[in-house]
């Protein structure tokens with residue numbers, strides 16, 4: 546019995562299998578943060594391809610939290626209808642649909658992506674790297690505004706019809722910046738020891754959890770290591786995951802890096818060890834993520850209890866129908882769309 550193709554139930558949502566489309570920015574919204582036909586076709590195709598959960602890309606909760614002017618946004622009612630169209634179609638294909646809520650913090654409008662109209666903000670006035678703008682240090686009112694933006698985006702996500710919210714607390718963006726001693730040099734109640742660095746992300750999680758229906762799952766993506774001495778590390782990630790779990794986060798999506806220009810390792814499963822630790826030590830379900838391309842490997846991590854779902858990023862860009870092929874490889878029943886059934890078995894005419 547394939548575990549990859551066994552359903553996964555979290556709160557009131559049941560995924561038809563454990564294959565999740567990893568959130569991937571498409572940089573294809575025209576300046577207003579509204580999803581375009583590109584998004585409709587891109588996400589729709591991955592649902593047709595058989596994934597259990599299609600997670601939409603990092604979507605900014607406020608304009609100054611965008612990575613680029615082409616980011617998706619969920620900070621205005623005008624942005625809802627195009628997302629509704631995507632969710633409706635993804636649901637029609639039998640997949641669940643989620644959205645990653647994000648704030649880019651000091652990495653907003655990178656030099657490569659072009660300066661944005663808004664000043665980037667962060668926990669401390671420390672730029673990401675040479676050539677990057679110095680972020681404005683968020684004061685109490687600024688912090689409350691960001692938390693309120695996450696909360697409002699969660700309400701809208703429900704109105705759109707999303708099944709899952711993933712809070713982006715990884716890759717050197719705002720919430721990760723608070724968690725990491727690399728970017729957070731504050732001496733007030735939001736900085737210093739881990740408990741204080743965790744306070745703002747936890748606040749955001751609690752507010753989102755309260756605004757998001759009890760029946761719907763909430764995920765959080767963490768960078769489980771900064772790959773830097775003195776940075777955020779897997780020991781801290783276990784503590785953070787435990788606190789997030791207690792605050793109602795149902796799954797920790799285990800990524801890594803991004804707080805500084807450091808290259809992560811590049812072998813299949815390079816982020817798996819911390820995921821296993823979090824699952825075991827914090828008692829919170831986790832994802833397996835990172836250069837997973839082989840169905841057998843996806844099956845192995847689940848069978849051996851190393852993670853609860855498998856996320857694929859680039860492999861699903863190369864092969865949107867990967868789940869259909871993976872089912873064949875694992876001898877499982879594939880969620881073929883009825884329109885394509887005549888192509889299910891090679892050799893059929």
Ligand SMILES: Cc1cc2nc3c(=O)[nH]c(=O)nc-3n(C[C@H](O)[C@H](O)[C@H](O)COP(=O)(O)O)c2cc1C
Pocket residue numbers: 567568569570571602603645713715716766800834835836837856857858859860
């Ligand atoms: C084009 C592209 C865009 C990405 N955008 C996001 C994003 O919006 N949010 C996020 O958390 N990770 C993002 N990532 C990281 C992926 O979700 C994933 O974690 C990473 O690619 C590793 O998985 P993979 O080896 O299966 O691709 C992006 C990756 C790619 C290739």
